[in-house]
Amino acid sequence: MFRFPRQTAVLLGLLLSLAACSSSTSSKSAVAPSSSMSTASAASSAGAGRITIHNFAFSPAALTVKPGEKVTVVNQDSTTHTLTATGAKAFDTGDISPGATTSFTAPGTAGSYPYICTIHQFMHGTLTVS
Ligand SMILES: [Cu+2]
Numbered sequence: 001m002f003r004f005p006r007q008t009a010v011l012l013g014l015l016l017s018l019a020a021c022s023s024s025t026s027s028k029s030a031v032a033p034s035s036s037m038s039t040a041s042a043a044s045s046a047g048a049g050r051i052t053i054h055n056f057a058f059s060p061a062a063l064t065v066k067p068g069e070k071v072t073v074v075n076q077d078s079t080t081h082t083l084t085a086t087g088a089k090a091f092d093t094g095d096i097s098p099g100a101t102t103s104f105t106a107p108g109t110a111g112s113y114p115y116i117c118t119i120h121q122f123m124h125g126t127l128t129v130s
Pocket of ligand 1: 080
C-alpha cells in the first residue's frame with residue numbers, strides 16, 4: 001500500500017519540474033524588419049564604362065559603351081594583364097600592372113569589338129560600341 005503514494009509523489013515532482021521549465025519560454029523578441037537591402041547599385045553609370053580584371057577574367061565580359069567613351073580598366077589580380085582588341089587592335093591598354101588602373105578610349109565607330117589579354121589569351125571579352 002506504500003508504493004502507490006510514492007509513485008504519485010514522483011509524478012508530482014516531474015510535473016512540478018516540467019512546469020518550472022516551461023515557465024521560462026516566451027522571450028521571443030520580435031525581429032526587426034531589416035530594410036537595408038535596397039542598395040540600388042544599378043549599372044546606371046551614366047558616364048564611363050568600367051571593366052575589372054579578377055581571377056583571370058574580364059568583368060563584365062560584355063560591356064556596351066558609347067562611341068569615344070572612356071573605359072576604365074582595373075586590374076585586381078596579382079599578375080600583369082592587358083586589354084587588347086583583337087584584329088585591327090582598335091584599342092590596347094598595354095601592360096596593366098597588378099593592382100593598377102588604366103583607361104582607354106572606346107572606338108568612335110559603332111560595332112562589336114572582341115578583346116583579349118595578350119599575355120593570357122584565354123581571357124576574352126567583348127566591347128560593344130553603339
Ligand atoms: Cu592576362
